[in-house]
Amino acid sequence: MAVALARGALSLRGVGKVYDPGGLNVAAVEDWTLDIAPGEFVAVVGPSGCGKTTLLNGIAGFDPISAGEIVLDGETIASARRPALPGADRVVVFQNGALFPWKTVLDNVAYGPIVQRLKPRGQAREAALALLERVGLSDVADAYPAALSSGVQRRVEIVRALINDPRVLLLDEPFRALDALSKSVMHEQVLELYDATHKTVFFITHDLDEAIFLADRVVVSTTRPARVKQVLRVDLPRPRSRALIASEAFVDLKRRVAGAVHEEAQRAFALGERELA
Amino acid sequence: MKPARIQSVSLGALGFCGFVAAWWLLVHFEVWRFAKLPDPLSVVREWTSRNPQYGVSLFTPVYYQDIWASTVRVLIAFVLATVLGVPLGILLGWNRTAREFLFPLLELIRPIPPLAWVPLAILMLSGQQSAMIFLTWIAAFFATVLNTMLGVTSIDESYLRAAYSLGARKTDALWTVIVPGALPYVFTGLQIGMGVAWFSLVAGEMIAGETGLGYLILNSYVQLQTATIVIGMVTLGFVGFLSSAIIRWAGRRLMAWQSH
Amino acid sequence: MTTEAVRRGSSAARPGVLPVVRRRLPSNRLIIAGLRGAAGIVAFLLVWQVGVALHLPVLAKIPTPLDVAAAARQLLLEPKYYVDALVSFERVGAGFLIAQLLGIPLGLLMGWKLAFRSLTFPVFEVLRPIPPLAWVPLAIVFWPTPESSITFVIFLGAFFTVVINTLAGVRALDERYVRAAISLGATPATVFRCIILPGALPSIFTGMTVGMGITWSVLVAAEIIAGRNGLGYMTWEAYVGGAFPTIIVGMISIGLAGYASSAVVRIVAARAMPWAKRF
Numbered sequence: 065m066a067v068a069l070a071r072g073a074l075s076l077r078g079v080g081k082v083y084d085p086g087g088l089n090v091a092a093v094e095d096w097t098l099d100i101a102p103g104e105f106v107a108v109v110g111p112s113g114c115g116k117t118t119l120l121n122g123i124a125g126f127d128p129i130s131a132g133e134i135v136l137d138g139e140t141i142a143s144a145r146r147p148a149l150p151g152a153d154r155v156v157v158f159q160n161g162a163l164f165p166w167k168t169v170l171d172n173v174a175y176g177p178i179v180q181r182l183k184p185r186g187q188a189r190e191a192a193l194a195l196l197e198r199v200g201l202s203d204v205a206d207a208y209p210a211a212l213s214s215g216v217q218r219r220v221e222i223v224r225a226l227i228n229d230p231r232v233l234l235l236d237e238p239f240r241a242l243d244a245l246s247k248s249v250m251h252e253q254v255l256e257l258y259d260a261t262h263k264t265v266f267f268i269t270h271d272l273d274e275a276i277f278l279a280d281r282v283v284v285s286t287t288r289p290a291r292v293k294q295v296l297r298v299d300l301p302r303p304r305s306r307a308l309i310a311s312e313a314f315v316d317l318k319r320r321v322a323g324a325v326h327e328e329a330q331r332a333f334a335l336g337e338r339e340l341a
Numbered sequence: 342m343k344p345a346r347i348q349s350v351s352l353g354a355l356g357f358c359g360f361v362a363a364w365w366l367l368v369h370f371e372v373w374r375f376a377k378l379p380d381p382l383s384v385v386r387e388w389t390s391r392n393p394q395y396g397v398s399l400f401t402p403v404y405y406q407d408i409w410a411s412t413v414r415v416l417i418a419f420v421l422a423t424v425l426g427v428p429l430g431i432l433l434g435w436n437r438t439a440r441e442f443l444f445p446l447l448e449l450i451r452p453i454p455p456l457a458w459v460p461l462a463i464l465m466l467s468g469q470q471s472a473m474i475f476l477t478w479i480a481a482f483f484a485t486v487l488n489t490m491l492g493v494t495s496i497d498e499s500y501l502r503a504a505y506s507l508g509a510r511k512t513d514a515l516w517t518v519i520v521p522g523a524l525p526y527v528f529t530g531l532q533i534g535m536g537v538a539w540f541s542l543v544a545g546e547m548i549a550g551e552t553g554l555g556y557l558i559l560n561s562y563v564q565l566q567t568a569t570i571v572i573g574m575v576t577l578g579f580v581g582f583l584s585s586a587i588i589r590w591a592g593r594r595l596m597a598w599q600s601h
Numbered sequence: 602m603t604t605e606a607v608r609r610g611s612s613a614a615r616p617g618v619l620p621v622v623r624r625r626l627p628s629n630r631l632i633i634a635g636l637r638g639a640a641g642i643v644a645f646l647l648v649w650q651v652g653v654a655l656h657l658p659v660l661a662k663i664p665t666p667l668d669v670a671a672a673a674r675q676l677l678l679e680p681k682y683y684v685d686a687l688v689s690f691e692r693v694g695a696g697f698l699i700a701q702l703l704g705i706p707l708g709l710l711m712g713w714k715l716a717f718r719s720l721t722f723p724v725f726e727v728l729r730p731i732p733p734l735a736w737v738p739l740a741i742v743f744w745p746t747p748e749s750s751i752t753f754v755i756f757l758g759a760f761f762t763v764v765i766n767t768l769a770g771v772r773a774l775d776e777r778y779v780r781a782a783i784s785l786g787a788t789p790a791t792v793f794r795c796i797i798l799p800g801a802l803p804s805i806f807t808g809m810t811v812g813m814g815i816t817w818s819v820l821v822a823a824e825i826i827a828g829r830n831g832l833g834y835m836t837w838e839a840y841v842g843g844a845f846p847t848i849i850v851g852m853i854s855i856g857l858a859g860y861a862s863s864a865v866v867r868i869v870a871a872r873a874m875p876w877a878k879r880f
Contacts, residue, residue: 124502126505150505151505151506155507156506158502158503161499162503164503164504164517164518164521165599166524167521167598175517179504179508179517180509208598210599224507228508348716348719349715349718352719352720353723356720356722356723356724357723357724374743374744375743378742442638442640442641444641445638445641446638446641450856451856452856452859452860452863453853453855453859454818454820454856456818456819456821457833457851457852458852459822459825459840460836460839461663461848464663465660465663466659536730539732540733543735544734547822548822554735555735559737559738559826562738562739562742567742570738574735574736575731577731577732578728578729578730578731579730581730581731581732
């Protein structure tokens with residue numbers, strides 16, 4: 065049944081992360097189990113500091129996990145014994161933006177293929193330019209990131225990730241710092257890219273509207289230690305249009321998600337968790 | 342020019358003239374001990390004279406020989422300090438093992454002021470030239486290493502993670518992230534290094550030199566040629582300023598990406 | 602391995618209390634780092650000792666670590682050593698203090714009032730690149746005693762640094778603090794005392810720390826050129842007199858003295874700015 069070529073099936077089985085084992089243990093993530101199908105867009109929401117980013121770091125390979133396993137397309141890429149290594153099959157787009165300030169937009173986008181030695185420099189830059197043209201960013205190709213607005217920077221960063229044809233795209237609250245207007249434009253851009261490439265997306269956010277609008281499923285995380293509290297399926301048709309936001313189905317989903325998140329937020333507040341930016 | 346700018350430039354000129362005027366007045370009216378100093382006019386006269394009383398002016402070759410002697414020493418020391426200091430700084434910032442072995446040793450030696458090395462330098466290196474270059478080098482070296490190391494450790498972790506996430510290996514990350522990322526700090530270190538290089542060189546030349554601007558100043562003092570002392574000092578200031586400006590300019594060109 | 606056995610912090614039992622995430626530094630890590638650092642220093646000493654014994658090029662003529670240790674032991678018994686040290690400390694202290702007393706107000710004023718800055722900055726920037734030691738001959742000519750000329754040169758060393766840092770500290774202050782104060786009804790004097798001065802304090806202390814290092818550097822050379830006592834002069838005397846191990850003892854003493862002075866400045870800074878972030 066499953067096509068052998070389907071890529072990007074991400075399975076998190078009982079994943080846990082503990083800081084300072086043997087000392088004063090702080091569990092950031094506990095027994096997180098989630099199966100993501102290839103090409104699925106999953107949004108993870110939850111109170112600040114609950115461990116979502118820790119989970120993402122575990123998948124990306126920046127931090128080892130303490131328990132459980134992470135399986136990508138049938139291959140165990142991370143376990144307590146074997147930490148994952150970061151790689152271009154699971155590219156990350158960061159919260160505060162990580163475009164290299166000393167490279168132009170074009171060189172940033174071409175970075176992945178060049179550094180992986182997949183293409184010689186000239187070809188990589190051509191491919192980067194072509195991709196930038198397809199998304200309408202070719203006019204900033206020679207600009208440095210510092211000269212661009214945050215919204216454009218984020219788009220470039222996503223393009224920089226996508227050019228590597230990753231199996232999973234990991235986004236850590238990428239639009240958090242943007243204003244509402246820029247965000248709504250970014251959502252449309254992201255959906256366009258998603259519809260065109262159908263990558264598996266693991267998207268962390270605080271913004272519940274954003275989560276429901278973009279995702280196939282919304283996962284509500286508990287407060288620290290992070291566990292899967294609730295998973296809601298978003299049965300809205302694709303391609304998504306902004307009109308859907310006012311629809312009954314959307315409002316109902318929002319109510320349910322908000323209720324679950326609010327419960328956890330209250331619990332977190334009662335335990336004195338402060339906002340960890 | 343905008344009015345605000347005109348105002349600040351004219352105020353600056355006013356301040357400068359005021360300073361020179363005050364200097365002249367204090368010397369001329371022999372206020373307290375100012376009589377012992379040369380007055381600004383005699384300094385300028387001496388400096389621009391074709392036949393200076395004490396043999397040093399814009400028109401005498403010995404003036405340029407002294408400038409050249411000092412500049413060459415600083416240049417050699419500075420280049421050596423950069424060539425050795427930047428890689429070492431990067432190594433110490435990047436590699437924890439290296440840092441653990443070498444940093445304590447560095448921190449033990451660093452507090453010794455460069456000029457305290459004068460006698461030892463003379464002992465270690467036969468020849469005044471090498472001793473002076475060594476002194477100049479050691480001052481610039483520490484500044485360079487420290488600032489470079491600081492630059493490496495200050496790099497936002499996200500850049501490194503982004504690089505790895507895009508498929509870079511450790512050596513790739515070093516060349517494509519660490520080196521460009523640390524560059525601003527490296528250049529600050531180079532500027533500071535250049536400053537301390539001149540500082541140490543002057544001392545070295547005064548104590549042990551036979552040519553150079555430091556020697557010129559000291560020798561003029563010994564020969565009671567006060568006007569020439571000031572000529573030497575002003576020249577030193579100017580050359581020092583110029584060398585720092587060149588580094589700043591080079592930095593701006595290499596780091597064109599910075600939004601100013 | 603499951604995470605069942607992992608407990609959360611004890612704060613779970615007391616709602617409303619901040620969970621204190623106490624990170625206990627793994628002690629092995631610190632021990633390893635300490636051992637490696639010590640190893641580096643020991644290796645250095647070994648290379649030095651052996652290098653001299655083998656008459657290697659640069660090291661041939663210098664004393665060995667053991668010679669230095671012997672000379673140190675002897676020197677520490679002589680009162681002259683402590684007198685020299687005291688003299689040097691006094692010179693550094695005097696020059697440094699005067700530099701702060703004159704430099705901080707000047708820096709604050711230059712940072713605060715644009716007109717004043719425009720007036721004084723060019724003169725300042727022209728004088729600043731001249732190394733303090735280049736002033737020695739002029740200072741000797743001008744000042745009545747060698748002591749005052751040494752103190753003057755030391756003063757210069759710290760002065761420019763403290764002015765530049767103070768100036769930068771004032772200019773870097775977020776305009777909003779000043780505006781907030783004014784909107785709350787503060788007079789210019791109050792703004793200066795309660796906003797500008799504390800706000801510039803971190804930069805002032807940075808200027809002090811850097812300036813302190815410079816003063817010791819200047820002191821050494823100034824004593825060699827113009828002094829008759831002090832640690833710098835003692836080091837030079839040792840060279841002239843052929844007591845080479847004492848040279849290195851002198852160097853180490855100066856290094857320690859400089860380090861101790863900077864540490865004092867840092868401690869004062871930490872107490873003066875209880876609000877500052879710890880690094």
